[in-house]
Amino acid sequence: MMLIRNYVDRSPIHGLGIFAxxxxxxxxxxxAFTPGFDQVFSEADLDRLPHLQREIIMFYCYVEQGLKQLVLCCDNARHFNYADDPNCGPAAHDVDGFVSAVALRDxxxxxxxxxxxDEDADANRKLGHIG
Structure with missing residues (x-):
């Protein structure tokens, strides 16, 4: 769940983005991962869903490094875009093994x-580098 005030708008990077x-x-x-708010899906969970629902989850989810679990952020966090010089990154704090995100600079x-x-284990699929 996002811990700062934010909004979604058009992104110069890709489609929509999240802004401070x-x-x-x-x-x-x-x-920070918030149990009961952010949703976690296993491969078995996805297999039980209709194709369209799976596609939506796979579009918006990320795969937590080390846990290999699909996380669907249920707020604007699903609109983080990748950057070569990101302003947010992983933090030492975690909840249930899910790493929080911090501002890397002002x-x-x-x-x-x-x-x-590099922080999304599913990035290659999302970027179209693998099927």
Whole structure:
């Protein structure tokens, strides 16, 4: 769940993105896995769903590094885009093994929140590099 005020808008990176509503200081936790709010899906869970629902989950989910579990963020966090020089990244704090995200530097109000492609174990599929 996002821990800072934010909004979704058109992104110069890709489609829609998530943007900081206010200035965010370096080191601020911006997102943390919240059981009961953020949803976790196993491969078996996905197999039981109709094709269209699976596609939607696979589009918006990320795969947690090390856990290989699909996480569907149930707020604007699903709109993080990748960047070569991201302003958000993994934190030492975790909940149930799911790593939180922090601001890697000061973030201006209105700035898009971005993450490293290296932090999503499913990035290659999302970027069309594998089937």
């Amino acid at each position: 509503s206010d200035v965010v200081a370096k080191g601020t936790r911006v997102w 973030i201006a109000a209105g700035e898009e929140l971005t993450y490293s492609v």
